Amino acid sequence: xxxxxxTADVVIIGGGVVGCAIxxxxxxxxxxxxxxxxxxxxxxxxxxxxxGVAVSHYGETATxxxxxxxxxxxxxxxxxxxxxxxxxxxxxxxxALSDAEQARLEQLHAALGALDVRSVPLTAGEARAxxxxxxxxxxxxxxxxxxxxxxxxxxxxxxxxLAALNGTQIVLGEPVVGIESAPQRxxxxxxxxxxxxxxxxxxxxxxTGEISALAGxxxxxxxxxxxxxLVLDREFGRRMRxxxxxTSLPDAKGVNVTPTTHGxxxxxxxxxxxxxxxxxxxxxxxxxxxxASAQRLVPAIDxxxxxxxxxxxxxxxxxxxxxxxxxxxxxxxxxxxxxSGVSTSPALADHAxxxxxxxxxxxxxxxxxxxxxxxxxxxxxxxxxxxxxxLDPGYGQVVCACEQVTAxxxxxxxxxxxxxxxxxxxxxxxxxxxxxxQGAICMVGVGFMCANRHGDSPNQVLVNDGGTVxxxx
Amino acid sequence: xxxxxxxxxxxxxxxxxxxxxxEPVVLVDRVPVLGGHAGYDDPEVRRCERELRDAEVTMWLxxxxxxxxxxxxxxxxxxxxxxLPARHLFVATGARPATAAELxxxxxxxxxxxxxxVAQHLLQTRAVHWDRPVVIGNTWWAPEIAAQxxxxxxxxxxVLPRSSESPEWADETWAGWTPHRVHGNPRVDGLxxxxxxxxxxxxxxxxxxxxxxxxxxxxxxxxxDDANGVTYLPPNPATDDPAAIIPMPMPQTPTEVVPTP
Numbered sequence: 001x002x003x004x005x006x007t008a009d010v011v012i013i014g015g016g017v018v019g020c021a022i023x024x025x026x027x028x029x030x031x032x033x034x035x036x037x038x039x040x041x042x043x044x045x046x047x048x049x050x051x052g053v054a055v056s057h058y059g060e061t062a063t064x065x066x067x068x069x070x071x072x073x074x075x076x077x078x079x080x081x082x083x084x085x086x087x088x089x090x091x092x093x094x095x096a097l098s099d100a101e102q103a104r105l106e107q108l109h110a111a112l113g114a115l116d117v118r119s120v121p122l123t124a125g126e127a128r129a130x131x132x133x134x135x136x137x138x139x140x141x142x143x144x145x146x147x148x149x150x151x152x153x154x155x156x157x158x159x160x161x162l163a164a165l166n167g168t169q170i171v172l173g174e175p176v177v178g179i180e181s182a183p184q185r186x187x188x189x190x191x192x193x194x195x196x197x198x199x200x201x202x203x204x205x206x207x208t209g210e211i212s213a214l215a216g217x218x219x220x221x222x223x224x225x226x227x228x229x230l231v232l233d234r235e236f237g238r239r240m241r242x243x244x245x246x247t248s249l250p251d252a253k254g255v256n257v258t259p260t261t262h263g264x265x266x267x268x269x270x271x272x273x274x275x276x277x278x279x280x281x282x283x284x285x286x287x288x289x290x291x292a293s294a295q296r297l298v299p300a301i302d303x304x305x306x307x308x309x310x311x312x313x314x315x316x317x318x319x320x321x322x323x324x325x326x327x328x329x330x331x332x333x334x335x336x337x338x339x340s341g342v343s344t345s346p347a348l349a350d351h352a353x354x355x356x357x358x359x360x361x362x363x364x365x366x367x368x369x370x371x372x373x374x375x376x377x378x379x380x381x382x383x384x385x386x387x388x389x390x391l392d393p394g395y396g397q398v399v400c401a402c403e404q405v406t407a408x409x410x411x412x413x414x415x416x417x418x419x420x421x422x423x424x425x426x427x428x429x430x431x432x433x434x435x436x437x438q439g440a441i442c443m444v445g446v447g448f449m450c451a452n453r454h455g456d457s458p459n460q461v462l463v464n465d466g467g468t469v470x471x472x473x
Numbered sequence: 474x475x476x477x478x479x480x481x482x483x484x485x486x487x488x489x490x491x492x493x494x495x496e497p498v499v500l501v502d503r504v505p506v507l508g509g510h511a512g513y514d515d516p517e518v519r520r521c522e523r524e525l526r527d528a529e530v531t532m533w534l535x536x537x538x539x540x541x542x543x544x545x546x547x548x549x550x551x552x553x554x555x556x557l558p559a560r561h562l563f564v565a566t567g568a569r570p571a572t573a574a575e576l577x578x579x580x581x582x583x584x585x586x587x588x589x590x591v592a593q594h595l596l597q598t599r600a601v602h603w604d605r606p607v608v609i610g611n612t613w614w615a616p617e618i619a620a621q622x623x624x625x626x627x628x629x630x631x632v633l634p635r636s637s638e639s640p641e642w643a644d645e646t647w648a649g650w651t652p653h654r655v656h657g658n659p660r661v662d663g664l665x666x667x668x669x670x671x672x673x674x675x676x677x678x679x680x681x682x683x684x685x686x687x688x689x690x691x692x693x694x695x696x697x698d699d700a701n702g703v704t705y706l707p708p709n710p711a712t713d714d715p716a717a718i719i720p721m722p723m724p725q726t727p728t729e730v731v732p733t734p
Contacts, residue, residue: 230574235696282579284653308574310582379539380693385547386554396551398537401503402691406549436691438572440588440682444595458600467584467659470601471678 004194008034008169009361011188011197013176013211015042017152017341018348019203020159025349026356027166028371029363034195035160035168036188038175038207040465041425042418043156045205047341048428049312051229051258051266053243054087055343056118056146060111064351065321065340070117071347073146079346083158084375085151086261092147092243093122093131094254095297096139101247105142112144119144131242133298147243151261152342153428157418158373159345164417165370172421176204179215186215186331199356203335206315208322212334217326220334224313227269228286232305233436234263244297255293257301262403262431263380267294267301269312282309307436314339323351325359376412380404380431399449400442402435410446414453421454422462423447423469475499477546477557479538479692480565482509484706486521488563493528499557500525501548505535509567510613510708541695544702562695565706568686570612573655576684580654585661589614589683596621603627603679607664608643609652610634610684616642618681630675632666634684647675655680 010026012019015037023035037044056073059066080087096102105121112119120143127141128134134141164170174190185196204211209220237259246254258266270286287309294301316338326332335352337344357363379385379395380403388395394408413420413429420426423433426446433439433446447461447469456462459470474496478489481502489500502509508518525532536550545556570589578586585603587595593614595601606622607630608615619629619642631643632652639646649668656663656674663674688705690696695703 233696234693281581284577284579287579306574307572309579379549385539385549386556389554393551396549396554398503398539398549401537401539404539404549404693436572437569437689438574438588440569440572440590441689441691443587443591447595458595458598459602463584464582464659467661469584469595471603471660 005187005196006034006193007185007196008032009197009363010034010199010201010356011036011186011195012201012203013188014201014203014205014207015039015156015160015170015172016045016203016205017043017047017156017159017345018205018335018337019201020156020163021345021349022201022203022335022352023163023168023170024159025353026363027163027168028369029353029365031361031363033163033168034171034197035163036171036174036176036190036195038173038204040173040421040462041428042160042170042172043153043428044465046312046314047152047156049227049229049310050152050314050342051256051269052150052152052260053092053256053258053343054148054150055340056144057112057115058340058343060108060115062115063321064323065337065344066115068323068344068347068351069340070115071350072344075346076148076150080150080155082372083155083162084373085154085158086381087148087150088261089146089148090242090259091143091145092245093127093134094142094144094245094247095127095134096141096247097135097137097296098139100249102139104247104249105140109142117144118146131240131244133240133300134244135297135299137296144245149243149259149261150342155342155345157416157429161373161417162370165373170418176211176214179211181216181329181331186329197331199331199333199359199361201333201335201352202326205336206313208315208317208334208336212326212332215326215329215332217329217332220317220319220322222315222317225316225338226272226281226311226313228282228290228309228311229266229268230287230291230303230306231308231310232265232267232301233307236301236305237263237265239300240265240298246293246297255290255297257294257298262434264307267291282311308434308438323348323355325355330359376409378409379406399445400430400432400435400439402437402441403431405430405432405442407449410449411453414449419453420450422464423450424462424464426450474560475558476561476563477501477538477559478563478565479546480509480567480706481507481532481534482565482567482708483511483515483517483521484708485509485563485565486518486525488565488706489530490521490524490528492563493525493530496560497531499531499533499559501533501536501538501546503535503537507532507534538692540693541700541703546692560702562692562703563706564690564692564695564703565708566689566691568708569689570610570614570682571685571687573682575687576609576652576682578652578655580665581656581658581661583655583657583659583661585657585678586655586680587682589618589681592618592679592681596625605630605677606679606681607632607675607677608681608683610682611636611640612683612686615683616640618683619643630677632664632675647673652680
C-alpha cells in the first residue's frame with residue numbers, strides 16, 4: 001500500500017440524504033466507512049431545498065423505486081423518533097378542478113389500489129370539510145392518508161450524525177478529483193487524501209455523472225431541474241391541516257401547497273430543466289406563475305404571507321431512480337434518485353447494503369452500535385417549555401425570536417456529531433434566521449456564536465458554503 | 474387582572490405608564506435596558522421609567538415574549554421560563570427593515586445580503602469590513618450605517634426605489650431605481666436594478682436592506698389582526714393616548730382574503 005493511503009471497506013461519495021442514509025445503515029455493521037462530501041456541509045444539494053414530503057407513492061407501476069417508497073413509509077414514526085427528526089403523517093388531499101383532472105384522479109386511485117397504497121376518493125364537499133381552505137371550484141379529490149411531512153435537512157444531518165457516532169469518518173469540503181480502479185480495491189482521491197476502498201458508492205446527486213466518468217464507469221448524464229418555491233408565514237400555516245396537491249396532467253405538472261414541520265407552508269415547485277450554473281436562482285415570472293397555480297387550489301394564499309423565495313435543483317436524469325452496480329466498474333454502486341431520495345431513504349439504505357453484501361462485502365450487523373441520537377429539546381415544540389432551563393441555562397436566551405430558537409439549541413448544532421460550520425449550517429439544523437424577519441434580529445448573534453465556536457473572526461464567519469460575512473481588507 | 478406590554482421603547486413605556494394607573498402591568502423587553510430605539514438617555518424614557526418605578530410596575534427585561542396562547546404569554550429569560558397570565562397583550566416591539574422577499578428581490582443567494590439591523594450591530598463591533606456596500610432604502614438605519622462604513626473607508630452606494638433625492642450619506646445614488654436581482658455566489662458581487670425597462674448592475678460586496686420599515690411581529694399567536702386579546706402599537710405613534718392608537722397595517726388573515734377571480 002502506498003504511504004498516506006487510508007483504507008476503508010466502503011467509501012461513499014455524496015453527503016445528501018441518499019449517501020448519508022447509506023452511511024447510517026452501514027455504520028451499524030462491522031465495516032469501515034468514509035463519507036466524502038464536496039461542499040462544506042451535508043444536505044447542501046437537493047436534500048436541502050425540497051418540499052419535505054415523505055410520500056406514500058411515487059409512480060403508478062411497481063418498480064424498485066415504488067417498492068422502496070412502500071417499504072419506507074411505515075417506518076417513519078419509529079425512525080424519526082430515534083433520530084430526533086420532525087415528522088408528521090398529516091395526509092394529503094389531491095384536488096381535481098376539471099373533468100380531465102377528475103378522470104386522472106380516478107385512474108390514480110385504481111393504480112394505487114393495485115400497489116397497496118391507501119387512497120380514498122372524496123366528493124368536493126368532503127374535501128372542503130377536511131380542508132376548509134381548498135377552493136370551492138374543486139370537482140372532486142383523492143385523500144392520501146399516508147403522506148407525511150418531514151424535515152429533510154434534519155433527516156440528512158441525523159443520518160450523518162448517527163454514522164459519525166458509530167465511527168464513520170465524515171469528510172466535508174473535499175471534492176473527489178480522481179478514482180482509480182485496481183485489483184481488489186479502488187483508490188478515491190481528493191486534493192488532501194487518498195482512500196483505498198473495496199466498494200465505492202456514488203451518491204453524488206447532480207455530480208453522479210462526473211463521479212462515474214472519473215471512475216471509468218458508464219456515461220450517466222445528469223442535469224439540474226430547478227424548482228422555485230415561496231415560503232409562507234406560520235400564521236398562515238397554522239390554518240392548514242393537510243398537504244394539498246394539484247393534479248398533474250400529461251402536459252402540466254401540478255403545484256403543491258405543503259405545510260412544513262417548521263409550521264410554515266411551501267408553495268411550489270415550478271419545474272424547469274436548466275443549464276444555468278447556479279440553479280438556485282429565483283425568477284419573478286416563475287414565482288408569479290407558481291403563486292397563481294397555488295391560488296387555484298387554495299385561494300386564501302396571498303403573496304403578502306411570503307417570507308422567503310427560494311429555488312432548489314433536483315438531479316434529473318434519463319434514469320429516474322438508480323440503485324445498481326456500474327456495468328463497467330463492478331465495485332462502483334450508483335445510488336440516486338430524481339425526486340424520491342427522502343421518501344425512499346430508509347429502505348434504499350437497506351437495499352444498498354443487501355447489494356453490497358451480495359457482491360461480497362462482509363457486513364454483519366453490530367448489536368452494540370448506536371441506533372438512536374440524543375434528542376435536542378426545542379423551545380418552539382417542547383411540551384413544557386418552562387422545564388427547559390433546568391436542562392441548560394442556554395434555553396433562557398432566545399436568539400431567534402421568530403422561530404423561538406435558543407442559544408442552547410444553536411450551541412447543540414455547533415457541537416453536534418456533524419457540526420454546523422456556517423450561519424446557514426445553524427439555520428439548517430435549528431431554523432434560526434429562517435423566520436418572518438429573515439434574520440434581521442438574530443443573524444448577528446448566530447454569527448458570533450459560530451465565530452466563538454470555530455475560532456473565526458466575526459468578519460470571516462461563513463454565512464453559507466464559502467461566503468463570509470465581511471470582505472478581507 | 475394583569476396586562477402585558479411587550480416592548481420597552483417609547484411606545485411601550487408611554488402605554489405602560491398610562492395603564493399602570495388602572496391595573497397591574499408587566500413590561501417585557503428582549504433587551505435588558507429601557508428605551509428601545511429612542512435610547513435610555515432620552516428624557517421621555519427617563520420620565521416614564523420614574524413613573525413606572527413609582528407605580529411599582531413589574532419589568533422583565535432581557536426576556537423574550539415568544540407565544541400568546543389562551544390569555545397566557547410565554548416569556549423566556551435567564552432566570553425563568555414562565556407563562557404569564559394576562560387579560561390583554563399590547564405589542565410594541567418596534568420595526569425592522571424590509572426583507573429580500575418583501576422587496577421582491579430575486580436571484581442568487583450569495584453571502585453578503587444583510588438587514589440594516591444586522592449591519593448596524595456588525596459595524597458597531599468594528600469587526601466587519603465591506604469595501605463597496607450598496608444600501609437599499611433610506612430609513613433611519615441608513616445614515617448611521619453609512620457613517621460607520623465610511624469610517625472604514627467604504628464607497629457607499631444608495632438605491633432608493635421611491636425617491637428622487639440624493640441623500641448626503643451616500644457617495645453615489647440611484648434614485649427611482651428598483652432593486653431586482655442579486656448576483657454572486659458564494660459571495661454577492663453585484664446588484665441588478667431596474668427603472669422603466671432599463672437595467673443596470675452595481676458592483677458590490679455587500680447589500681444592506683434598509684427599506685421599510687416593517688413592524689416586528691414575532692409573538693406566535695399574536696400576529697393576525699383578529700388575534701384574541703391583542704393590540705398592536707405602531708412605533709412612534711403621533712399621539713400619547715392609547716385609546717387613539719391605530720393598529721398597524723397587517724396582512725389580512727387568510728379567511729378574510731377575497732379569492733382572486
